[in-house]
Amino acid sequence: MGPPKENGCPYSASESLGTARATHMPDSRTVKQQLAHYCLRQLLYHTPSSPLSGRFGSSLTTEELGDRFPFTDYAATYWLIHLGQCDPQDARSLPISGAPAAPRVMSSLSDLASALLMFLSRPGVASAWLEGFYTAVRPRSLLRDNHPQLHMLKEWLFDCSHGLLCHGGGSLPIQETALNTAHEFLESTRDITNTWRSRLRQEPSIV
Numbered sequence: 001m002g003p004p005k006e007n008g009c010p011y012s013a014s015e016s017l018g019t020a021r022a023t024h025m026p027d028s029r030t031v032k033q034q035l036a037h038y039c040l041r042q043l044l045y046h047t048p049s050s051p052l053s054g055r056f057g058s059s060l061t062t063e064e065l066g067d068r069f070p071f072t073d074y075a076a077t078y079w080l081i082h083l084g085q086c087d088p089q090d091a092r093s094l095p096i097s098g099a100p101a102a103p104r105v106m107s108s109l110s111d112l113a114s115a116l117l118m119f120l121s122r123p124g125v126a127s128a129w130l131e132g133f134y135t136a137v138r139p140r141s142l143l144r145d146n147h148p149q150l151h152m153l154k155e156w157l158f159d160c161s162h163g164l165l166c167h168g169g170g171s172l173p174i175q176e177t178a179l180n181t182a183h184e185f186l187e188s189t190r191d192i193t194n195t196w197r198s199r200l201r202q203e204p205s206i207v
Contacts, residue, residue: 032085033108039079040115043132047072049124050131051205059205065135076132084152086112117178120185127207130192134204146201147193150186157182 047069053060065073086109119125133148157179196206 029086030104030108032082033105033112036079036082036086037108037112037115039075039082040112040119042071042075043079043129044115044119044122044125047075047125047128047132050127050207052128052131052135053205057205059131059203060135062135062137065132069132072132073136076129077136079129080149080152083112083116083156084149086156117182120178120182126185126189130189130200130207131204134200134207146198148189150189153182154186157186 048054051058052065052069060068062073119129130148192207193200199206
């Protein structure tokens, strides 16, 4: 007795599942890019400008941050972590353009790059992120001297600046002027953390 048929064509459950996975299910590269993108969208569109309390000189507690702006505490903590898990070279290591995964990876990578550049160009959003970062509770394993892991952004930008975001004749929206803005963001953020240091955790709203 042969395999069951659908519309007169033999098929197997494993073949159908394999086709569904290839067509609809994102691979690990896409998932990592989307996680970073969702975090940045939270900070861009669902978190108010600093001070988060709405009053200068007044900081939210960790509990108030979670209650007033759900997911902002996670986004503020993890967007750099998730960005560091995304390899811009994925755009060069993709299979042929007709492969099912290629358009999804390129699309999610493009969305991430666009959100990142928008985030880096908005000082008010960046200030709210820093305030959220120092307000949120974080596992000690995620900390580097109690400050954001900016080296992850630096490494990502390094790959971008070496033209690794081009594939199949197309390119992502990373240009020299945008890279300059990003490096200015890195420098200003380092200046803030170096100047205020431990006080940032005691009074996050001073950002």
